[in-house]
Amino acid sequence: MGFRKGGRHNKKKNQAAQPKIDRDTRGPSDKAYTDIPKKNENFENYYKSQNLLSEEEFDTFYSVLQTPLPSTFRITGTRSNALPIRELIEKVYVPSMQNVVVDDVKYEPPRPLEWYPDQLGWQVNAPRAILKRSAEFSKFHKFIVAENESGNLSRQEAVSMVPPLLMDVKPHQWVLDMCAAPGSKTAQIIEAVHANDRLNEMPLGLVVANDADYKRSHMLVHQSKRLQSPCFMATNHDAAHFPNIHVPTGEKGKVNTWQFDRVLCDVPCSGDGTLRKNEKIWKEWTQHSALSLHTTQVQIFLRGAQLLKLGGRIVYSTCSFNPIENEAVVAEVLRLTNGALELKDVSDQLPKLKRKPGIKTWKVMTREGQYINSVDEIEDGRQRFKFPKTVFPPTNPDEFPLERCLRIYPHQQDTGGFFVAVFEKVKPMTNLDRIRQAKNEQMESSEAEAAEAQDEQLVDSLNQAAEEPDQPAEASVPAKRASDVDQEAEKKLKTDDGTSAPQKVKKDVPGIKEAPFELMKTDNPDIDEIREFYGLDPEFPRDQFLLRSEDNAKNRSIYFISKAVKAVLEAHDFERLHTVNTGVRLFVRQGSQMEGGSPFRLTSEGLPMLENVISDRRCVDITVDELKTLLTEAFPKLEEFSEATRTKLQSMDLGCCIFHVDMSKAETQIPDFHMPLSMPVWRGKASLNVLLNKQDKRSLCQRLFGVTPANTPAHLIEKALNNQLRLEAEAAQKSEGSDSDAAAAASTPADQE
Structure with missing residues (x-):
C-alpha cells in the first residue's frame, strides 16, 4: 500500500x-x-x-x-536508565558541588524541582560563567551536555x-x-x-x-x-x-x-x-x-x-x-x-x-x-x-x-x-x-x-x-x-x-x-529473511513494517509502527495529512556485498523493541572488561576478547548481533549500578564494531568508566574502505570470495560518524 x-x-x-x-x-x-x-x-x-x-x-x-x-532539565522518564541517571546526580555530582566557592561566593549544587514527580526535574542555580570557572560545575555541565545529546536528559x-x-x-x-x-x-x-x-x-x-x-x-x-x-x-x-x-x-x-x-x-x-x-x-x-x-x-x-x-x-x-x-x-x-x-x-x-x-x-x-x-x-x-x-x-x-x-x-x-x-x-x-x-x-x-x-x-x-x-x-x-x-x-x-x-x-x-510512506506487504521476502536470520518471535507483528525510501533505494531502511499509526496510514484520506515523520527504524540494509549472513543490520534506536524477541543464537554475553574494549577501541580484533566470546561469535554467521553485559559486577562511576546493558554489534571476519552513534558511545563511556573514547577519525574509515577494496581485488585474483569489516564501517556512517 x-x-x-x-x-x-x-x-x-x-x-x-x-x-x-x-x-x-x-x-x-x-x-x-x-x-x-x-x-x-x-x-x-x-x-x-x-x-x-x-x-x-x-x-x-x-x-x-x-x-x-536558572537552567533546568528533566531526566527522561521512559528510558530504562532514568533512575540510575538520577542516582548518579544525587550520589556523585551533588556531593562534589557542596562547597563550591568562586570569588568568595558560595554556589549551591543542583537541586530537584520540588513539584516535579519522582525528582526527575532538576534546577542548576549557578550562572553560566561559574560553569567555566568551577571544575566541579564544569564537569557537571559536560555531563548534562553529553546526556542531553544521547537523550537521557532534556534541557527544558x-x-x-x-x-x-x-x-x-x-x-x-x-x-x-x-x-x-x-x-x-x-x-x-x-x-x-x-x-x-x-x-x-x-x-x-x-x-x-x-x-x-x-x-x-x-x-x-x-x-x-x-x-x-x-x-x-x-x-x-x-x-x-x-x-x-x-x-x-x-x-x-x-x-x-x-x-x-x-x-x-x-x-x-x-x-x-x-x-x-x-x-x-x-x-x-x-x-x-x-x-x-x-x-x-x-x-x-x-x-x-x-x-x-x-x-x-x-x-x-x-x-x-x-x-x-x-x-x-x-x-x-x-x-x-x-x-x-x-x-x-x-x-x-x-x-x-x-x-x-x-x-x-x-x-x-x-x-x-x-x-x-x-x-x-x-x-x-x-x-x-x-x-x-x-x-x-x-x-x-x-x-x-x-x-x-x-x-x-x-x-x-x-x-x-x-x-x-x-x-x-x-x-x-x-x-x-x-x-x-x-x-x-x-x-x-x-x-x-x-x-x-x-x-x-x-x-x-x-x-x-x-x-x-x-x-x-x-x-x-x-x-x-x-x-x-x-x-x-x-x-x-x-x-x-x-x-x-x-x-x-x-x-x-x-x-x-x-520520501513516501509505504507499508510493507506481509509476504515481502525481506521480512522472511530478517525473521529467519534473527529468529524473531513468531508473535512479533509482520504487518507493521514501513518503508520510507525512493524506488532507487528500495527496502534500504525498514521502520516499525504501532497499530494506531498503521490505522492512520490506512485511512482513505491520509493524503490530507501532511506527515513529516513516523516510525522507528529497526533494520538497515548494508551497502556492500557480503558472503553469507544477512545484509540487514540492527539499529541502536530499534534495539529496545527487538532485544526481547530475537533468538539467543544472535546474542552474546560479554564481561565488563570486554565492554570497555568494545567502547573505547575502534574495530577491536576478535583475539582481544575471551575464548568463550570468540567461540560464540565464530559459531554464528557474519552480520549483526546483540551484546549483553551484566553490570552487577562492574566498578562503574555509578554507585550500585546493576542495570543490564545491550547494544548492536557488527560481527565481521576479524573484528567487531559497536553500532552506536558518537554521542551515545561517549555518554556511556563517561558514565561507566570515566573516560572519553577517541572518535574514529575520517582517515581511519577511509583506510578501512581502502583495505576492503584491496581485499576484494586479491580475492578476485585468487577466485575466492572475501569480506571484511571495512564494509560495515564504510556503509554505516549514521551509526559510526
Missing part, C-alpha cells in the same frame, strides 16, 4: 507573522544578558494597571524578571514542563500537540504514553505532534527520535485548520473521524513570560503583540476542542502574562462552545507548584496606548473595524470560573512566567460529536464524511464569530474548508511582513528530503 509524501511547507499567515516562542531553549550568555537594559516603562505601567499583583509584590516580580533564568524550562503534567496522559490514549515545536512538551507526552511499558507490549496510544512551520516540524523529529516511539507522528499544518482523517475501525466499511483523548494547545504568543532569557523582549515589548494574536489563539483553541473526544481533556497554555492572550481567550471559547467545555479546578494537582488564580476582569489598551471599555470608543473607523472585539472581560464574569486558571509568576519559585487552563469536554460541541455519541462511535464512511462537512462549516463559523462576535454564529458565512486552505498553501505563502511570496520547495531545508 503506497502513500503520498509528507506535505510541503505550510506556514499560514497567522502563525508566520508571530512565531511561537522557543520557551524550551536556552537563553543568552550572562555577559550578553548584563549588557541589555532590563526596563520597559510601557510594560511596567501596563501590568501595574491590570492589578495582577499587589504593589509590593509587583516590585518583587519586576525585580526577579531582571535576573537571569521548568514552567514549560507543567502543561503536559496537567494533561494526565494514559498509555492507551490518542494525544494531539497542536503547536508542538521545538518539542520538549511532546517528549513529555511520549514518555507518558510509554509510562507503563512492559515486556513485549506496545502502548495502544498515539502521539501526533504538529507545527505550522515546516522547518520547525523537523525539530519535533529530532526531539522524538531520542525516545524512539513507534506511536509517534510529526505533521505540518496550520493548527486552526488541522484536517479530519477517517481512520478504519477494523470492520469492513467502517471508519471513525479521528478524535483525541488529550489535546495540548500551547499556542503562539507574545512570550513576555520569557523575559528572563529572551532579553530582546525588554526592548520590543508592546501591548499590540497580544492584540494581534488573540483571534488566532481563539481559532486554534476552538479547533482543538472540536478534535477532542467527549470526556477528553484539553489544556490551553501560553508563556505570556497578558490577559488578552489568556483569560480573554478562555472566556471567549467558553462562550462559543456553550457549555461543551468545563474549566477544571486542578488546584489539587502538583500541590507543591506555586501558582495564582486566573483573573476575572482586566483592562484593554489600543495600539496607541488608550484604555477602552468597548470598540465603540475607537474614533478611527478603520481601526475600530480591525480591533478584535472579544478581548474585553465578560459582562457576566460569574458565569465563567476564570479563577480556575493557573498563573505562574517568576518570583514565586524562581522560574519563567506561564499561563495554563485545563478543560474537559462534557457535552457534544458539534454535529460530529452527536453522531459519534448516538452511534457509539460506529458509523459508515458516507455518514462520517457528511458529518465532517457540517462539522467543518460549524468550526469555520465559530472562527468567523471570533472575529465578528456581534454576528450570530449560525448567520456567519463559512470560511474556506481546511482542504481548500491546504491547496492554496501549495501555491503561495505569506512572509513575516504579510506580503505574498513564492512557494518554497523543501530543498531549502538542509538535509531533508521527504
Whole structure:
C-alpha cells in the first residue's frame, strides 16, 4: 500500500507573522544578558494597571524578571536508565558541588524541582560563567551536555514542563500537540504514553505532534527520535485548520473521524513570560503583540476542542502574562462552545507548584496606548473595524470560573512566567460529536464524511464569530474548508511582513528530503529473511513494517509502527495529512556485498523493541572488561576478547548481533549500578564494531568508566574502505570470495560518524 509524501511547507499567515516562542531553549550568555537594559516603562505601567499583583509584590516580580533564568532539565522518564541517571546526580555530582566557592561566593549544587514527580526535574542555580570557572560545575555541565545529546536528559524550562503534567496522559490514549515545536512538551507526552511499558507490549496510544512551520516540524523529529516511539507522528499544518482523517475501525466499511483523548494547545504568543532569557523582549515589548494574536489563539483553541473526544481533556497554555492572550481567550471559547467545555479546578494537582488564580476582569489598551471599555470608543473607523472585539472581560464574569486558571509568576519559585487552563469536554460541541455519541462511535464512511462537512462549516463559523462576535454564529458565512486552505498553501505563502511570496520547495531545508510512506506487504521476502536470520518471535507483528525510501533505494531502511499509526496510514484520506515523520527504524540494509549472513543490520534506536524477541543464537554475553574494549577501541580484533566470546561469535554467521553485559559486577562511576546493558554489534571476519552513534558511545563511556573514547577519525574509515577494496581485488585474483569489516564501517556512517 503506497502513500503520498509528507506535505510541503505550510506556514499560514497567522502563525508566520508571530512565531511561537522557543520557551524550551536556552537563553543568552550572562555577559550578553548584563549588557541589555532590563526596563520597559510601557510594560511596567501596563501590568501595574491590570492589578495582577499587589504593589509590593509587583516590585518583587519586576525585580526577579531582571535576573537571569536558572537552567533546568528533566531526566527522561521512559528510558530504562532514568533512575540510575538520577542516582548518579544525587550520589556523585551533588556531593562534589557542596562547597563550591568562586570569588568568595558560595554556589549551591543542583537541586530537584520540588513539584516535579519522582525528582526527575532538576534546577542548576549557578550562572553560566561559574560553569567555566568551577571544575566541579564544569564537569557537571559536560555531563548534562553529553546526556542531553544521547537523550537521557532534556534541557527544558521548568514552567514549560507543567502543561503536559496537567494533561494526565494514559498509555492507551490518542494525544494531539497542536503547536508542538521545538518539542520538549511532546517528549513529555511520549514518555507518558510509554509510562507503563512492559515486556513485549506496545502502548495502544498515539502521539501526533504538529507545527505550522515546516522547518520547525523537523525539530519535533529530532526531539522524538531520542525516545524512539513507534506511536509517534510529526505533521505540518496550520493548527486552526488541522484536517479530519477517517481512520478504519477494523470492520469492513467502517471508519471513525479521528478524535483525541488529550489535546495540548500551547499556542503562539507574545512570550513576555520569557523575559528572563529572551532579553530582546525588554526592548520590543508592546501591548499590540497580544492584540494581534488573540483571534488566532481563539481559532486554534476552538479547533482543538472540536478534535477532542467527549470526556477528553484539553489544556490551553501560553508563556505570556497578558490577559488578552489568556483569560480573554478562555472566556471567549467558553462562550462559543456553550457549555461543551468545563474549566477544571486542578488546584489539587502538583500541590507543591506555586501558582495564582486566573483573573476575572482586566483592562484593554489600543495600539496607541488608550484604555477602552468597548470598540465603540475607537474614533478611527478603520481601526475600530480591525480591533478584535472579544478581548474585553465578560459582562457576566460569574458565569465563567476564570479563577480556575493557573498563573505562574517568576518570583514565586524562581522560574519563567506561564499561563495554563485545563478543560474537559462534557457535552457534544458539534454535529460530529452527536453522531459519534448516538452511534457509539460506529458509523459508515458516507455518514462520517457528511458529518465532517457540517462539522467543518460549524468550526469555520465559530472562527468567523471570533472575529465578528456581534454576528450570530449560525448567520456567519463559512470560511474556506481546511482542504481548500491546504491547496492554496501549495501555491503561495505569506512572509513575516504579510506580503505574498513564492512557494518554497523543501530543498531549502538542509538535509531533508521527504520520501513516501509505504507499508510493507506481509509476504515481502525481506521480512522472511530478517525473521529467519534473527529468529524473531513468531508473535512479533509482520504487518507493521514501513518503508520510507525512493524506488532507487528500495527496502534500504525498514521502520516499525504501532497499530494506531498503521490505522492512520490506512485511512482513505491520509493524503490530507501532511506527515513529516513516523516510525522507528529497526533494520538497515548494508551497502556492500557480503558472503553469507544477512545484509540487514540492527539499529541502536530499534534495539529496545527487538532485544526481547530475537533468538539467543544472535546474542552474546560479554564481561565488563570486554565492554570497555568494545567502547573505547575502534574495530577491536576478535583475539582481544575471551575464548568463550570468540567461540560464540565464530559459531554464528557474519552480520549483526546483540551484546549483553551484566553490570552487577562492574566498578562503574555509578554507585550500585546493576542495570543490564545491550547494544548492536557488527560481527565481521576479524573484528567487531559497536553500532552506536558518537554521542551515545561517549555518554556511556563517561558514565561507566570515566573516560572519553577517541572518535574514529575520517582517515581511519577511509583506510578501512581502502583495505576492503584491496581485499576484494586479491580475492578476485585468487577466485575466492572475501569480506571484511571495512564494509560495515564504510556503509554505516549514521551509526559510526
